[in-house]
Amino acid sequence: MPLCIALSTLARSRKTIVARLFATRLNIARLDIVRNRRLYSSASMAENDSVEPIRGLDLGVAHSRLLLRTVASVRASEELRLAGVADGETRKMNMCQAINDAMRHALATDETSVVFGEDVAFGGVFRCSVGLADDFGRERIFNTPLTEQGIAGFAIGMATMGHTAIAEIQFADYIFPAFDQIVNEAAKFRYRSGNQFNVGGLTIRTPCAAVGHGGLYHSQSPEAFFAHVPGLKVLMPRSPIQAKGLLLAAIRDRNPTIVFEPKVLYRSTVEQVPIDDFELPLSKAEILKPGSDVTVVGYGSQIYALENAIQMIERDMPGVTCELIDLRTILPYDADTVAASVSKTGRLVVAHEAPRIQGFAAELAAEIQERCFLRLESPIQRVCGLFIPHPLVYERFYMPCAVRTYEAIKNSLNY
Amino acid sequence: MRWHVQLCKHPRASVLAQDSARLAAAAGVSTTSTAQRKKVMFPGALNSVYTHKLQFASNVESIPTYQVMDTDGNVLDAANEPQVSREEALYIYRNMHMLNAMDQVLYEAQRQGRISFYMTSFGEEALIGSAAALDSNDLVFGQYREAGVLLHRGFTIEQFMNQCYSNERDLGKGRQMPVHYGTRELNFQTISSPLATQIPQAAGAAYAMRRDGSKQCAVCYFGEGAASEGDFHAGLNMAATLGCPVIFYCRNNGYAISTPSVEQYRGDGIASRGIGYGIDTIRVDGNDIWAVYAATKAARKIAVEHNRPVLIEAMTYRVSHHSTSDDSSAYRSKKEVEDWSKRDNPVSRMRAWLERKGWWTMGDDAEITKSAKAEVLRAFAAAEKLKKPSIGLMFEDVYDELPPVLERERSEIEALVKKYPDYYQVNDFARK
Numbered sequence: 001m002p003l004c005i006a007l008s009t010l011a012r013s014r015k016t017i018v019a020r021l022f023a024t025r026l027n028i029a030r031l032d033i034v035r036n037r038r039l040y041s042s043a044s045m046a047e048n049d050s051v052e053p054i055r056g057l058d059l060g061v062a063h064s065r066l067l068l069r070t071v072a073s074v075r076a077s078e079e080l081r082l083a084g085v086a087d088g089e090t091r092k093m094n095m096c097q098a099i100n101d102a103m104r105h106a107l108a109t110d111e112t113s114v115v116f117g118e119d120v121a122f123g124g125v126f127r128c129s130v131g132l133a134d135d136f137g138r139e140r141i142f143n144t145p146l147t148e149q150g151i152a153g154f155a156i157g158m159a160t161m162g163h164t165a166i167a168e169i170q171f172a173d174y175i176f177p178a179f180d181q182i183v184n185e186a187a188k189f190r191y192r193s194g195n196q197f198n199v200g201g202l203t204i205r206t207p208c209a210a211v212g213h214g215g216l217y218h219s220q221s222p223e224a225f226f227a228h229v230p231g232l233k234v235l236m237p238r239s240p241i242q243a244k245g246l247l248l249a250a251i252r253d254r255n256p257t258i259v260f261e262p263k264v265l266y267r268s269t270v271e272q273v274p275i276d277d278f279e280l281p282l283s284k285a286e287i288l289k290p291g292s293d294v295t296v297v298g299y300g301s302q303i304y305a306l307e308n309a310i311q312m313i314e315r316d317m318p319g320v321t322c323e324l325i326d327l328r329t330i331l332p333y334d335a336d337t338v339a340a341s342v343s344k345t346g347r348l349v350v351a352h353e354a355p356r357i358q359g360f361a362a363e364l365a366a367e368i369q370e371r372c373f374l375r376l377e378s379p380i381q382r383v384c385g386l387f388i389p390h391p392l393v394y395e396r397f398y399m400p401c402a403v404r405t406y407e408a409i410k411n412s413l414n415y
Numbered sequence: 416m417r418w419h420v421q422l423c424k425h426p427r428a429s430v431l432a433q434d435s436a437r438l439a440a441a442a443g444v445s446t447t448s449t450a451q452r453k454k455v456m457f458p459g460a461l462n463s464v465y466t467h468k469l470q471f472a473s474n475v476e477s478i479p480t481y482q483v484m485d486t487d488g489n490v491l492d493a494a495n496e497p498q499v500s501r502e503e504a505l506y507i508y509r510n511m512h513m514l515n516a517m518d519q520v521l522y523e524a525q526r527q528g529r530i531s532f533y534m535t536s537f538g539e540e541a542l543i544g545s546a547a548a549l550d551s552n553d554l555v556f557g558q559y560r561e562a563g564v565l566l567h568r569g570f571t572i573e574q575f576m577n578q579c580y581s582n583e584r585d586l587g588k589g590r591q592m593p594v595h596y597g598t599r600e601l602n603f604q605t606i607s608s609p610l611a612t613q614i615p616q617a618a619g620a621a622y623a624m625r626r627d628g629s630k631q632c633a634v635c636y637f638g639e640g641a642a643s644e645g646d647f648h649a650g651l652n653m654a655a656t657l658g659c660p661v662i663f664y665c666r667n668n669g670y671a672i673s674t675p676s677v678e679q680y681r682g683d684g685i686a687s688r689g690i691g692y693g694i695d696t697i698r699v700d701g702n703d704i705w706a707v708y709a710a711t712k713a714a715r716k717i718a719v720e721h722n723r724p725v726l727i728e729a730m731t732y733r734v735s736h737h738s739t740s741d742d743s744s745a746y747r748s749k750k751e752v753e754d755w756s757k758r759d760n761p762v763s764r765m766r767a768w769l770e771r772k773g774w775w776t777m778g779d780d781a782e783i784t785k786s787a788k789a790e791v792l793r794a795f796a797a798a799e800k801l802k803k804p805s806i807g808l809m810f811e812d813v814y815d816e817l818p819p820v821l822e823r824e825r826s827e828i829e830a831l832v833k834k835y836p837d838y839y840q841v842n843d844f845a846r847k
Contacts, residue, residue: 121674145643145679146671147645149644173608174609212531215591217609218608387824388810
């Protein structure tokens with residue numbers, strides 16, 4: 001106990017050499033960071049500050065190296081191997097098709113499962129449910145009247161009968177009429193009844209996030225509202241394979257689950273998706289790229305901005321490596337993976353599109369600060385949407401883009 | 416017992432009795448045969464009588480659809496001949512053309528990637544008739560397909576274009592998607608994309624008008640799809656119970672994106688719900704501009720003079736795709752759409768009526784079509800040249816005053832913009 005007090009006292013005055021030496025004795029890996037940091041902050045950065053940071057890099061998901069575009073990359077995926085599908089047949093699918101494929105597996109393996117929502121029968125406004133009504137019938141794939149609270153409540157009702165309800169809310173921006181049903185009903189169903197009743201078969205899919213021209217009401221990422229609610233599970237996949245595996249896991253998970261689907265990825269991401277039925281683990285973050293100097297965490301479409309920011313940092317700061325983590329599940333989230341990474345790197349940058357104030361990054365920052373206080377070399381940086389409604393013409397400024405993330409990583413390294 | 420007596424003396428009791436009689440009539444129940452029967456004492460249905468027949472109320476006769484003129488522009492009952500001047504009628508007709516011209520140009524502009532989004536009003540041009548029946552101070556709460564109302568009120572083509580281009584003259588400061596118009600000057604609340612949220616708001620605004628004694632009313636537009644939202648039910652019920660001078664105008668155009676009205680509800684349209692809430696209700700031929708006009712005029716009188724809500728269900732057909740994000744051929748045949756626009760076109764119906772009056776000849780159409788298109792294209796070209804609103808405006812109007820958190824974010828963004836002007840495309844934005 002006295003040692004702990006001593007450590008925290010020293011850590012608070014980390015600017016002092018004594019604290020630094022003490023800290024570095026505890027962790028050899030940190031010696032590199034301290035050395036590197038001096039290097040970067042003194043010389044190589046300043047001269048480039050007036051230059052656009054992108055400088056010829058191919059930005060965006062179209063050029064991402066994180067997507068499994070080849071069969072070989074699927075074969076090499078450890079997680080897909082664990083899921084039992086690394087060696088199986090694959091088909092080129094975008095995220096929309098992968099979600100459709102996941103729902104087909106759910107419908108084919110579970111006679112109680114149904115898919116419904118506004119405009120779902122003809123294929124949905126984003127075409128995720130195309131062909132399902134033809135193949136599984138209108139009793140199982142159906143349009144609902146235009147009422148989100150009705151959709152959520154109806155789904156809860158089916159789920160409490162032990163059926164599998166896969167409900168679509170047409171845009172995450174329109175989920176709020178369903179908030180009461182989700183927060184006060186679905187999330188508390190099991191707890192309030194002493195586990196006599198539950199709605200484990202409930203899954204809500206909803207497209208979220210920015211697309212470049214959605215403005216106030218076709219762009220929002222409301223995951224933090226739901227990540228505040230005990231009893232719910234909340235996910236946001238980043239790619240076709242992820243969407244299929246996580247959606248199937250969510251559908252079969254015995255808790256009410258909301259899957260936020262970044263709609264910008266529906267067509268822009270294409271992977272060789274295993275055609276067999278498989279699930280990816282919930283509440284398990286994925287390290288997409290190992291690194292030793294700073295941990296960068298995000299989820300959904302934000303991952304591709306982070307990938308670009310890391311490319312720019314590693315180009316401009318030779319020797320620095322960044323660790324990229326996709327949280328995937330936002331509630332309950334995998335703090336262990338992030339904490340282990342930060343313990344190694346000593347720095348954390350968290351990013352999401354939703355506004356910074358009370359956003360999910362605040363939760364992760366607080367948790368990691370508690371767990372890794374003595375390991376931290378710099379304040380945890382949050383790169384988030386601005387604290388304004390998502391504005392049409394100002395989206396580029398609003399977004400926690402690669403450029404803003406690049407600046408935040410630099411701040412973290414140069415602190 | 417005492418409770419019952421109190422209720423009967425309530426000033427609303429007589430109104431409730433009328434409502435109940437209307438309801439009974441609509442339900443096909445003979446009020447005369449039951450009039451002698453003993454009334455119930457339950458406070459929840461003051462005018463119900465006991466019956467000994469186990470019978471569910473169903474098979475309600477469909478509410479009729481009020482029509483002034485047929486599809487050839489003939490006024491079917493001379494008593495219903497519209498009392499409008501030639502100038503008023505031509506103003507309306509020109510706006511119907513202007514709406515079409517604007518829709519054609521902006522629809523194409525979206526297709527060419529010059530604006531991000533658009534929604535047309537094809538098939539629903541007769542909505543302008545409702546605007547013509549209102550007082551210009553009546554406050555409008557729209558859904559999103561009410562450009563005709565704005566045109567009638569004097570929203571200029573330049574203003575439409577500036578909003579759709581999100582340029583520095585857009586009254587909404589470039590923050591919302593195209594077609595999210597709003598103008599305080601013309602008493603038209605800014606459009607928000609979520610559906611039906613405007614319905615209880617209109618009831619509240621109307622209640623405030625009643626308290627102000629302004630003799631104005633609120634007018635709330637929405638589609639038959641939005642009427643499935645909880646807010647519809649909340650809004651109508653509150654307006655009825657609280658005596659709000661509001662006109663609820665349902666554009667029943669048969670489709671909510673892909674969902675046909677047959678999958679949206681099983682009752683007798685939206686109108687039957689108005690009766691259920693104790694609201695004076697009328698169903699009109701929404702493609703008959705004079706039926707729309709007359710119904711709205713009468714509705715306004717009820718709302719303003721008696722502080723009561725009114726529901727108008729205007730039956731029409733959405734010839735447009737839902738929006739530029741929608742291709743309706745995925746869920747309805749092109750022939751269905753073509754047949755509709757040929758069989759029952761609100762614009763040609765109006766023209767036929769004008770021709771019968773001798774106020775218009777077919778040949779005149781070419782001239783106004785041409786001039787409308789020219790005016791739209793002129794405004795379009797001008798709007799396209801203007802810059803986007805200045806960067807600093809991004810942080811304004813979140814609150815009445817800038818809180819510290821936004822001051823901080825503003826300086827962060829300012830520093831970034833200074834550092835990376837090309838990335839942020841600063842030249843696209845107005846300086847100040």
